[in-house]
Amino acid sequence: MRLGCHIQISGGLSKAVDRAVERGCETIQVFVSNPRGWKQSDILPGDIDAFREGCRSGGIEPVFVHTIYLINLAAPEGEVRDRSIASLVMNMEAAARLGSSAVVTHLGSHGGDGEEEGVRRVIQAVREALRRSPEGVPLLLETTAGSGNSVGHLFEQLGEIVRAFPDEERLGVCFDTCHVFAAGYEIRTRKGLEDTLRKLDEEVGLERLKLVHANDSRGDLGSRVDRHEHIGEGRLGMETFSILARHPVLRKLPWILETPEMTVEWDRENLRRLRQAAGRGAR
Numbered sequence: 179m180r181l182g183c184h185i186q187i188s189g190g191l192s193k194a195v196d197r198a199v200e201r202g203c204e205t206i207q208v209f210v211s212n213p214r215g216w217k218q219s220d221i222l223p224g225d226i227d228a229f230r231e232g233c234r235s236g237g238i239e240p241v242f243v244h245t246i247y248l249i250n251l252a253a254p255e256g257e258v259r260d261r262s263i264a265s266l267v268m269n270m271e272a273a274a275r276l277g278s279s280a281v282v283t284h285l286g287s288h289g290g291d292g293e294e295e296g297v298r299r300v301i302q303a304v305r306e307a308l309r310r311s312p313e314g315v316p317l318l319l320e321t322t323a324g325s326g327n328s329v330g331h332l333f334e335q336l337g338e339i340v341r342a343f344p345d346e347e348r349l350g351v352c353f354d355t356c357h358v359f360a361a362g363y364e365i366r367t368r369k370g371l372e373d374t375l376r377k378l379d380e381e382v383g384l385e386r387l388k389l390v391h392a393n394d395s396r397g398d399l400g401s402r403v404d405r406h407e408h409i410g411e412g413r414l415g416m417e418t419f420s421i422l423a424r425h426p427v428l429r430k431l432p433w434i435l436e437t438p439e440m441t442v443e444w445d446r447e448n449l450r451r452l453r454q455a456a457g458r459g460a461r
Protein backbone atom coordinates (compact mmCIF):
# COMPACT_ATOMS: atom_id res chain seq x y z
CA MET A 179 0.00 0.00 0.00
CA ARG A 180 1.46 3.34 -1.01
CA LEU A 181 0.11 6.32 0.93
CA GLY A 182 -0.13 9.93 -0.15
CA CYS A 183 -2.20 13.09 -0.25
CA HIS A 184 -4.00 15.35 -2.62
CA ILE A 185 -1.51 18.21 -2.88
CA GLN A 186 -2.16 21.81 -3.87
CA ILE A 187 -0.28 23.14 -6.90
CA SER A 188 -0.27 26.86 -6.08
CA GLY A 189 3.15 28.23 -6.99
CA GLY A 190 3.68 25.55 -9.63
CA LEU A 191 3.85 21.83 -9.99
CA SER A 192 7.38 21.48 -8.63
CA LYS A 193 6.14 23.16 -5.42
CA ALA A 194 3.60 20.36 -5.19
CA VAL A 195 6.37 17.77 -5.19
CA ASP A 196 8.19 19.65 -2.41
CA ARG A 197 4.97 19.62 -0.37
CA ALA A 198 4.51 15.89 -1.00
CA VAL A 199 8.07 15.11 0.12
CA GLU A 200 7.66 17.31 3.20
CA ARG A 201 4.59 15.28 4.16
CA GLY A 202 6.22 11.90 3.60
CA CYS A 203 3.97 10.97 0.67
CA GLU A 204 4.75 7.88 -1.40
CA THR A 205 2.08 8.77 -3.97
CA ILE A 206 0.41 12.05 -4.97
CA GLN A 207 -2.74 13.48 -6.50
CA VAL A 208 -2.89 16.94 -8.10
CA PHE A 209 -5.16 19.22 -10.08
CA VAL A 210 -3.59 20.55 -13.27
CA SER A 211 -5.77 23.68 -13.33
CA ASN A 212 -7.90 25.68 -10.90
CA PRO A 213 -10.57 23.13 -9.83
CA ARG A 214 -13.27 25.83 -9.56
CA GLY A 215 -12.80 27.32 -13.02
CA TRP A 216 -12.93 26.24 -16.64
CA LYS A 217 -9.61 27.82 -17.49
CA GLN A 218 -7.27 25.47 -19.32
CA SER A 219 -4.16 24.28 -17.60
CA ASP A 220 -1.22 26.63 -17.93
CA ILE A 221 1.54 24.26 -16.92
CA LEU A 222 4.77 24.98 -18.73
CA PRO A 223 7.16 22.41 -20.20
CA GLY A 224 9.76 23.39 -17.57
CA ASP A 225 7.19 22.69 -14.84
CA ILE A 226 6.58 19.24 -16.24
CA ASP A 227 10.27 18.33 -16.29
CA ALA A 228 10.74 19.60 -12.74
CA PHE A 229 7.66 17.72 -11.55
CA ARG A 230 8.74 14.44 -13.12
CA GLU A 231 12.26 14.76 -11.82
CA GLY A 232 11.00 15.69 -8.33
CA CYS A 233 8.70 12.68 -8.19
CA ARG A 234 11.47 10.41 -9.40
CA SER A 235 14.03 11.59 -6.87
CA GLY A 236 11.43 11.76 -4.08
CA GLY A 237 10.27 8.19 -4.75
CA ILE A 238 6.75 9.44 -5.40
CA GLU A 239 4.67 7.20 -7.63
CA PRO A 240 2.06 6.61 -8.81
CA VAL A 241 0.87 10.12 -9.71
CA PHE A 242 -2.84 10.85 -10.07
CA VAL A 243 -4.48 13.82 -11.79
CA HIS A 244 -7.93 14.80 -10.46
CA THR A 245 -10.31 16.65 -12.80
CA ILE A 246 -11.91 19.97 -11.80
CA TYR A 247 -15.08 20.10 -9.67
CA LEU A 248 -17.13 21.70 -12.45
CA ILE A 249 -16.95 18.71 -14.77
CA ASN A 250 -20.39 17.29 -15.51
CA LEU A 251 -20.34 14.26 -17.78
CA ALA A 252 -24.06 13.73 -17.09
CA ALA A 253 -25.05 17.15 -18.44
CA PRO A 254 -27.47 17.34 -21.39
CA GLU A 255 -26.18 18.42 -24.79
CA GLY A 256 -24.90 21.97 -24.64
CA GLU A 257 -22.10 24.15 -23.38
CA VAL A 258 -21.52 22.47 -20.01
CA ARG A 259 -21.26 19.05 -21.62
CA ASP A 260 -18.87 20.30 -24.31
CA ARG A 261 -16.69 22.09 -21.78
CA SER A 262 -16.68 19.05 -19.51
CA ILE A 263 -15.49 16.73 -22.26
CA ALA A 264 -12.84 19.26 -23.37
CA SER A 265 -11.66 19.66 -19.78
CA LEU A 266 -11.45 15.91 -19.27
CA VAL A 267 -9.43 15.52 -22.48
CA MET A 268 -7.12 18.34 -21.34
CA ASN A 269 -6.57 16.47 -18.05
CA MET A 270 -5.82 13.23 -19.92
CA GLU A 271 -3.25 15.06 -22.08
CA ALA A 272 -1.65 16.73 -19.06
CA ALA A 273 -1.53 13.37 -17.27
CA ALA A 274 0.29 11.83 -20.22
CA ARG A 275 2.89 14.61 -20.14
CA LEU A 276 3.32 14.33 -16.38
CA GLY A 277 3.88 10.60 -16.58
CA SER A 278 0.76 10.20 -14.46
CA SER A 279 -0.71 6.78 -13.77
CA ALA A 280 -4.34 7.83 -14.20
CA VAL A 281 -6.90 10.61 -14.25
CA VAL A 282 -9.64 10.53 -11.58
CA THR A 283 -13.01 12.15 -12.25
CA HIS A 284 -16.40 12.61 -10.67
CA LEU A 285 -19.25 11.89 -13.07
CA GLY A 286 -21.51 14.86 -12.40
CA SER A 287 -25.21 15.45 -11.99
CA HIS A 288 -28.23 14.59 -14.12
CA GLY A 289 -29.91 17.81 -13.02
CA GLY A 290 -33.25 16.18 -12.29
CA ASP A 291 -33.56 14.24 -15.56
CA GLY A 292 -33.23 10.89 -13.76
CA GLU A 293 -30.47 8.43 -13.00
CA GLU A 294 -31.05 6.35 -16.11
CA GLU A 295 -30.70 9.37 -18.38
CA GLY A 296 -27.68 10.53 -16.38
CA VAL A 297 -25.90 7.21 -16.82
CA ARG A 298 -26.70 7.21 -20.56
CA ARG A 299 -25.19 10.68 -20.95
CA VAL A 300 -22.09 9.74 -18.94
CA ILE A 301 -21.48 6.76 -21.23
CA GLN A 302 -21.66 8.99 -24.31
CA ALA A 303 -19.45 11.69 -22.80
CA VAL A 304 -16.84 9.17 -21.62
CA ARG A 305 -16.84 7.56 -25.07
CA GLU A 306 -16.16 10.88 -26.76
CA ALA A 307 -13.51 11.90 -24.22
CA LEU A 308 -11.64 8.59 -24.53
CA ARG A 309 -11.73 8.82 -28.32
CA ARG A 310 -10.05 12.24 -28.13
CA SER A 311 -7.57 11.31 -25.36
CA PRO A 312 -4.03 9.97 -25.66
CA GLU A 313 -3.56 6.22 -25.47
CA GLY A 314 -2.16 4.73 -22.31
CA VAL A 315 -3.69 7.04 -19.68
CA PRO A 316 -6.32 5.24 -17.58
CA LEU A 317 -9.49 7.08 -16.56
CA LEU A 318 -10.84 6.28 -13.09
CA LEU A 319 -14.50 6.96 -12.33
CA GLU A 320 -14.94 7.91 -8.69
CA THR A 321 -17.71 6.54 -6.49
CA THR A 322 -19.84 9.47 -5.27
CA ALA A 323 -21.82 10.10 -2.08
CA GLY A 324 -25.04 10.60 -4.02
CA SER A 325 -25.81 14.12 -2.88
CA GLY A 326 -28.28 16.08 -5.01
CA ASN A 327 -28.67 14.54 -8.44
CA SER A 328 -25.14 13.17 -8.65
CA VAL A 329 -24.48 10.04 -10.68
CA GLY A 330 -22.12 7.27 -9.59
CA HIS A 331 -23.15 6.52 -6.00
CA LEU A 332 -24.64 3.14 -6.87
CA PHE A 333 -22.31 0.36 -7.99
CA GLU A 334 -25.04 -0.61 -10.49
CA GLN A 335 -24.55 2.73 -12.24
CA LEU A 336 -20.78 2.35 -12.38
CA GLY A 337 -21.27 -1.21 -13.63
CA GLU A 338 -23.56 -0.08 -16.42
CA ILE A 339 -21.01 2.51 -17.51
CA VAL A 340 -18.06 0.12 -17.38
CA ARG A 341 -19.96 -2.61 -19.24
CA ALA A 342 -20.58 -0.17 -22.09
CA PHE A 343 -16.82 -0.36 -22.76
CA PRO A 344 -15.99 -4.07 -22.79
CA ASP A 345 -12.72 -3.65 -24.68
CA GLU A 346 -11.57 -0.44 -23.03
CA GLU A 347 -8.68 -1.23 -20.72
CA ARG A 348 -8.25 2.43 -19.76
CA LEU A 349 -11.46 2.52 -17.70
CA GLY A 350 -11.18 1.93 -13.96
CA VAL A 351 -12.75 2.92 -10.65
CA CYS A 352 -11.67 4.92 -7.59
CA PHE A 353 -13.14 3.82 -4.22
CA ASP A 354 -13.72 6.81 -1.92
CA THR A 355 -14.28 5.52 1.62
CA CYS A 356 -16.37 8.55 2.68
CA HIS A 357 -18.48 8.53 -0.47
CA VAL A 358 -19.13 4.77 -0.50
CA PHE A 359 -20.26 4.87 3.15
CA ALA A 360 -22.41 7.97 2.70
CA ALA A 361 -23.96 6.34 -0.38
CA GLY A 362 -25.21 3.54 1.88
CA TYR A 363 -22.59 0.78 1.68
CA GLU A 364 -21.53 -0.66 5.05
CA ILE A 365 -17.73 -0.84 5.42
CA ARG A 366 -17.34 -0.59 9.23
CA THR A 367 -17.26 -4.33 9.82
CA ARG A 368 -15.35 -7.14 8.11
CA LYS A 369 -18.60 -8.68 6.95
CA GLY A 370 -19.96 -5.33 5.75
CA LEU A 371 -16.80 -4.62 3.79
CA GLU A 372 -16.80 -8.10 2.24
CA ASP A 373 -20.43 -7.70 1.15
CA THR A 374 -19.72 -4.24 -0.26
CA LEU A 375 -16.67 -5.40 -2.22
CA ARG A 376 -18.54 -8.48 -3.47
CA LYS A 377 -21.22 -6.18 -4.81
CA LEU A 378 -18.58 -3.98 -6.45
CA ASP A 379 -16.99 -7.08 -7.95
CA GLU A 380 -20.30 -8.25 -9.39
CA GLU A 381 -21.14 -4.90 -10.91
CA VAL A 382 -17.77 -3.48 -11.92
CA GLY A 383 -15.13 -6.15 -11.37
CA LEU A 384 -12.47 -5.70 -8.69
CA GLU A 385 -9.78 -5.80 -11.37
CA ARG A 386 -11.01 -2.30 -12.36
CA LEU A 387 -10.38 -0.94 -8.86
CA LYS A 388 -7.16 1.10 -9.04
CA LEU A 389 -7.23 3.68 -6.26
CA VAL A 390 -8.60 4.36 -2.77
CA HIS A 391 -9.52 7.85 -1.61
CA ALA A 392 -9.08 7.61 2.15
CA ASN A 393 -11.42 9.99 3.96
CA ASP A 394 -13.41 9.67 7.15
CA SER A 395 -17.03 10.78 6.83
CA ARG A 396 -18.95 13.46 8.65
CA GLY A 397 -22.23 12.08 7.29
CA ASP A 398 -23.68 8.78 8.48
CA LEU A 399 -24.33 5.56 6.54
CA GLY A 400 -26.68 6.33 3.67
CA SER A 401 -26.81 10.06 4.49
CA ARG A 402 -25.60 10.92 0.95
CA VAL A 403 -23.68 13.77 2.55
CA ASP A 404 -20.27 14.46 0.95
CA ARG A 405 -18.31 15.87 3.89
CA HIS A 406 -14.80 14.56 4.50
CA GLU A 407 -13.35 14.26 7.99
CA HIS A 408 -9.88 13.55 9.41
CA ILE A 409 -9.02 9.86 9.66
CA GLY A 410 -10.56 8.40 12.81
CA GLU A 411 -12.62 11.50 13.64
CA GLY A 412 -15.76 10.84 11.61
CA ARG A 413 -18.46 8.20 11.47
CA LEU A 414 -16.00 5.60 10.17
CA GLY A 415 -13.39 5.81 12.95
CA MET A 416 -9.97 4.17 13.35
CA GLU A 417 -11.44 0.69 13.71
CA THR A 418 -12.90 0.92 10.19
CA PHE A 419 -9.62 2.12 8.73
CA SER A 420 -7.85 -0.86 10.32
CA ILE A 421 -10.31 -3.18 8.62
CA LEU A 422 -9.97 -1.33 5.29
CA ALA A 423 -6.17 -1.07 5.40
CA ARG A 424 -5.73 -4.78 6.14
CA HIS A 425 -8.10 -5.98 3.44
CA PRO A 426 -6.20 -8.07 0.86
CA VAL A 427 -7.69 -6.22 -2.12
CA LEU A 428 -7.57 -2.66 -0.77
CA ARG A 429 -4.13 -2.90 0.83
CA LYS A 430 -2.54 -3.54 -2.58
CA LEU A 431 -3.84 -0.24 -3.98
CA PRO A 432 -2.46 3.28 -3.66
CA TRP A 433 -4.31 5.38 -1.06
CA ILE A 434 -4.77 9.14 -1.35
CA LEU A 435 -5.99 11.38 1.49
CA GLU A 436 -8.45 14.16 0.72
CA THR A 437 -9.02 15.23 4.31
CA PRO A 438 -9.79 18.83 5.43
CA GLU A 439 -7.16 21.53 6.16
CA MET A 440 -4.36 20.13 3.95
CA THR A 441 -1.72 21.67 6.21
CA VAL A 442 1.60 19.85 6.66
CA GLU A 443 0.68 19.02 10.25
CA TRP A 444 -2.73 17.57 9.44
CA ASP A 445 -1.58 15.70 6.36
CA ARG A 446 1.31 14.14 8.29
CA GLU A 447 -1.02 13.23 11.13
CA ASN A 448 -3.59 11.64 8.81
CA LEU A 449 -0.84 9.70 7.04
CA ARG A 450 0.43 8.54 10.43
CA ARG A 451 -3.04 7.31 11.34
CA LEU A 452 -3.32 5.38 8.07
CA ARG A 453 0.09 3.75 8.66
CA GLN A 454 -1.04 2.84 12.14
CA ALA A 455 -4.27 1.39 10.75
CA ALA A 456 -2.24 -0.68 8.30
CA GLY A 457 0.04 -1.89 11.08
CA ARG A 458 3.05 -0.08 9.65
CA GLY A 459 5.65 1.90 11.55
CA ALA A 460 6.52 5.57 11.09
CA ARG A 461 8.23 6.72 7.92
Ligand SMILES: [Zn+2]
Nearest residue numbers: 320354391436
Ligand atom coordinates in the same frame (compact mmCIF):
# COMPACT_ATOMS: atom_id res chain seq x y z
ZN1 LIG B 1 -12.49 11.46 -3.46
Ligand SMILES: [Zn+2]
Nearest residue numbers: 357404405406
Ligand atom coordinates in the same frame (compact mmCIF):
# COMPACT_ATOMS: atom_id res chain seq x y z
ZN1 LIG C 1 -15.98 14.00 -1.48
